[in-house]
Amino acid sequence: MFILPLEFGYKTTQRAWLTFFLVGLMLFIHWRVEINAEKVGEAVARYCASDDGEAFSKLLRRQSQLPDDEDAEYWRCDSVVGLIAGVGDKPGAYDYVLDDDSFAHLDERGQDRLRADLEQQVGKAELYVPRLLQEKLAQPAQSLNPVRMLTATLAHGDWWHVIFNMVFLIAFGCILEVVIGPIAYLGFMFASVLTVGLSYAIATQLNGDTLGLSLGFSGVDFTLLGALLFLMPLAPIKSIVFIGIIPIPMRLGVWVFGLVFLGGQLWFLFEQGPFDESTGVNTLAHAVGGVTGFVLAAWLLRPLKKQLSDLLDRAAVQEWSQR
Known part of the structure; x- marks a missing residue:
């Protein structure tokens, strides 16, 4: 079984322009990465034929x-x-x-x-061979460079990596941007970039890894999920649940995603360690990102939680009355 979140369950009048700008930016960056990788591959082939x-x-x-x-x-x-x-x-x-x-x-x-x-x-x-753009953007193992932490967040390993992260960004990011505003939204993202990047640098320093590279927006996605989990755990998310190859549309509460995704990553972190060697997944980034979002929301957005609860109650009543 696999759960794919799509969008917030209720319609909003505001648009999440910053979220969609980030989607476009990351798609553009990965397009450039793919072009560069193709050129590097051609250069390697030319050298090896010499x-x-x-x-x-x-x-x-x-x-x-x-x-x-x-x-x-x-x-x-x-x-x-x-x-x-x-x-x-x-x-x-x-x-x-x-x-x-x-x-x-x-x-x-x-x-x-x-x-x-x-x-x-x-x-x-x-x-003959230029340096890989993907490697230039990634955060190297043990690196404490905040610029590389940021560029690594915006870069991805392949198209599927980009697509899944963008799906989760739209599902969780659009509603969070609307309810807390673009400035606070960016603040949560930058906090995630720093905490996830620092945790990766410390973990690779402790295990002696010098070749590892960290890439992807998933740490920030988990931060957004963590913030939503505190602010409105019962809010519905339109989703598709795949049972085998059969897709079933459902509306699931944010708490379900917190339990399945964030809870699952925390379990993997303690059972298998910070990195899944078989899949290359940075479990530590997901766990740290989710905890960062939840703690920051609990610290800074507690007054907003009650207002959102009341708004969600009214939205649920209004939707029920229109059936």
């Missing part, structure tokens, strides 16, 4: 000592150049390649020699 690239492939194949019919990720020129040439953390990337089983037979001297060869060949490759 004499230098072919020599590099032969070097990797020889060092891996694998049978000709066995496929391994890190003996191919495109795999190694694509991984290393576009990233900022070169030492971490070299370590990642050399830790592959393909090179497990090399002693320390052999590893040092292969690292030197990699550095030389990647230096040549970078004359």
